[in-house]
Each structure stands twice: as C-alpha cells, then as structure tokens.
Amino acid sequence: MTETTESTATFSPLRWRGATLELLDQTLLPSREEWLTCDTVNEVAAAIYRLSVRGAPAIGVAAAYGLVVGLTPLPSAEQLDERFAEVAELLLSTRPTAVNLRWAIERGREVFAGQRKAGPAAVREALLSWAKRVHTDDIETNRRMGEHGAQLFGDPQRLLTHCNAGALATAGIGTAIGVISAAFSRGGVAMVWVDETRPLLQGARLTSWELQRLGIPFKLVTDSSVGALMSRGLVDGVVVGSDRIATNGDIANKIGTYTVAVLADRHQVPFYVAAPLSTIDRQTPTGADIPIEERDASEVTDVFGTRIAPAGIEAFNLAFDVTPAELIAGIITEEGVLRPPYGESIRRAFARAEG
Numbered sequence: 001m002t003e004t005t006e007s008t009a010t011f012s013p014l015r016w017r018g019a020t021l022e023l024l025d026q027t028l029l030p031s032r033e034e035w036l037t038c039d040t041v042n043e044v045a046a047a048i049y050r051l052s053v054r055g056a057p058a059i060g061v062a063a064a065y066g067l068v069v070g071l072t073p074l075p076s077a078e079q080l081d082e083r084f085a086e087v088a089e090l091l092l093s094t095r096p097t098a099v100n101l102r103w104a105i106e107r108g109r110e111v112f113a114g115q116r117k118a119g120p121a122a123v124r125e126a127l128l129s130w131a132k133r134v135h136t137d138d139i140e141t142n143r144r145m146g147e148h149g150a151q152l153f154g155d156p157q158r159l160l161t162h163c164n165a166g167a168l169a170t171a172g173i174g175t176a177i178g179v180i181s182a183a184f185s186r187g188g189v190a191m192v193w194v195d196e197t198r199p200l201l202q203g204a205r206l207t208s209w210e211l212q213r214l215g216i217p218f219k220l221v222t223d224s225s226v227g228a229l230m231s232r233g234l235v236d237g238v239v240v241g242s243d244r245i246a247t248n249g250d251i252a253n254k255i256g257t258y259t260v261a262v263l264a265d266r267h268q269v270p271f272y273v274a275a276p277l278s279t280i281d282r283q284t285p286t287g288a289d290i291p292i293e294e295r296d297a298s299e300v301t302d303v304f305g306t307r308i309a310p311a312g313i314e315a316f317n318l319a320f321d322v323t324p325a326e327l328i329a330g331i332i333t334e335e336g337v338l339r340p341p342y343g344e345s346i347r348r349a350f351a352r353a354e355g
C-alpha cells in the first residue's frame with residue numbers, strides 16, 4: 001500500500017507518497033493544477049528556489065522531507081555524514097529569508113545526530129517520522145493561530161492581506177488566511193482586499209485562488225491602491241504572514257508589506273502579523289539582522305516570460321522587506337496574540353510552548 005501524508009485542509013501544497021515528495025507546482029497556478037514529483041534532493045531544492053513550493057512554513061516542511069529524499073537511495077555508513085551535510089547545505093542555500101527552512105534543517109540535524117550510530121537505514125526512518133511530525137504539527141499550529149486570531153474580529157471587518165499566507169504557503173489552513181477564514185466562519189469578516197503582490201503576483205494568482213475556493217468575498221487590487229483604499233476608510237484591519245521575526249518583534253515579509261504597514265499607521269488601521277513560533281528567530285535580535293533575499297532582475301523586467309522593460313536596463317529585486325515592531329498591533333501565534341513590548345511577549349510565548 002502507498003504510504004501517504006496529506007493535510008486535512010481543503011487543499012494542500014505538498015504530500016508524501018511512498019518515498020517521494022509531491023508538490024503542487026505554484027508557478028503554474030491558477031491556470032494549471034499540476035503536481036511535481038521530487039525523487040532527488042536537487043529536485044526539492046530547485047522547486048523551493050523557483051517558488052514551486054513557497055511560503056515560509058511550507059518551505060520548512062518541504063525541506064524536512066527533502067532531508068529524507070536526500071538519503072534515497074541510502075548511502076553507505078561511510079558516506080552517511082558527508083551525504084547528509086551536502087543535502088542540508090543544498091537545501092539551506094535555496095532561500096535565505098524564510099527562517100522556517102533553517103529551523104527545519106537544524107532540527108533535522110538533531111534527529112540525524114541522535115541516530116547516526118544506528119546506520120543509514122535507521123537515520124532515514126527516524127528523519128521520515130520526524131518530517132511527518134513537522135508536517136502534522138504545522139496543520140495543528142495553523143488551526144490554533146486561526147482560533148486566537150479570529151477573536152480579534154468581532155464585527156464583520158474589511159481586511160487587507162499582502163502576498164499569499166494561506167494553505168498554499170503552509171501545511172494547514174494558512175497563517176494570515178487561516179486567521180481570516182477562521183474569523184470569516186464566525187462572522188468577523190465582511191470581505192478581503194487582496195494585493196496583487198508584484199513581481200510574482202502571489203496575491204493575484206494564489207490568494208485569489210484560495211479565497212475563491214473558500215467562498216470568502218474578496219476584491220483584487222494593485223499594490224499601489226492600498227493608500228487610496230485606506231484614505232477612503234475602506235480597510236478595517238490588515239493581516240499578513242511573515243518569513244522571519246526578530247526577537248524585538250520586527251518582521252520580514254514579502255516586499256511591499258512595509259509600505260502597507262506605514263499606510264496602516266497613517267490611517268490608524270490595525271496591522272497584524274500571523275506566524276508560528278517557528279518563524280521567530282531567536283538568533284536574530286532586530287530586523288536589521290534579517291538576511292533579505294535578492295532575486296533575479298528578470299522577475300521585474302519580465303512578466304511570465306514576456307519582456308516589459310527595455311532591453312539593457314538594470315533592475316533591483318528585493319524579495320522581502322522589514323516592518324518595524326512599532327507598526328505592528330499584534331503577532332498572532334499558536335500561543336496567543338502577542339502584544340508590544342514584543343521582547344517580553346515573545347519570551348513568554350516560548351516559555352509557555354516549552355512548558
């Protein structure tokens with residue numbers, strides 16, 4: 001019988017089948033729903049790099065399975081250490097900002113260290129059951145974030161979100177979209193404003209795809225509409241995800257998030273971030289310490305393979321920006337909604353989680 005691990009969410013971006021990782025290829029959505037089969041770690045790494053699988057928590061789960069795929073076929077006992085180190089380094093090199101990637105690789109290293117004396121087969125088996133736990137834990141974490149976040153929105157609100165922080169970006173119902181859909185099912189959401197999210201259009205392509213399936217009313221807007229919407233009083237709150245949170249509460253998220261936060265501050269619109277504790281990097285004290293991924297200029301000069309800028313020009317493609325803690329009304333985690341001062345509330349949340 002084929003062994004399968006799948007999410008219970010309406011749709012999920014990844015599943016484990018037999019000995020391979022299958023990924024819903026998000027570069028093709030919404031026009032095509034095709035699954036990629038990753039039999040080698042090079043395929044997993046390439047899929048993460050080109051955003052076939054994306055969103056910090058989903059990248060973490062894919063990397064956890066990637067460690068297992070990297071040990072298939074099994075290396076000899078003599079090759080085991082070197083092979084594992086190569087696989088871990090390759091996966092780590094794919095996306096520098098999303099800390100869930102490093103979080104998964106560091107925990108995978110601990111599993112490896114605990115089993116390496118028992119030999120390659122035992123290591124691989126231990127990594128697989130750990131990766132499945134990372135997968136199912138993310139589903140439960142998303143559910144708990146949704147429960148906590150939904151309580152923020154009593155009356156039906158018009159919420160704005162940026163990029164895609166939904167089921168496609170996680171193993172469960174999503175972070176920001178998980179909160180929005182939990183709030184919607186309790187009557188707390190009237191509609192959602194969806195930023196299209198240049199340059200790769202995660203909002204237009206992915207968040208629209210998800211909200212349509214969830215039956216949540218929404219309108220797609222250009223990124224540059226946010227100020228006009230807020231100045232007309234059309235936005236009651238903002239909920240976004242994050243790729244890395246520093247211990248002082250500064251957050252990195254998709255480029256354009258900072259602009260939304262500044263506008264929200266100007267218009268007294270509460271700005272919330274939804275993210276699991278695995279996105280909080282206890283080795284990163286402030287936003288200035290977060291490495292920001294720079295991607296190929298062609299993502300800006302071209303739109304889906306069609307050149308829109310003149311030949312020979314330069315472009316600068318920062319994939320993320322940093323929003324300072326002072327602009328954030330609350331960070332919604334599986335341990336509750338954290339409030340400023342974040343240094344203190346983050347410490348307490350970890351203490352609760354670690355019992």
Ligand code: MRU
Pocket residue numbers: 051054055056057098162163164165166169170174175176202240241242243253254319
């Ligand atoms: O470049 P992407 O598409 O991986 O960026 C994703 C985001 O910025 C998300 O908001 C973030 O990862 C949180 S996902 C739950």
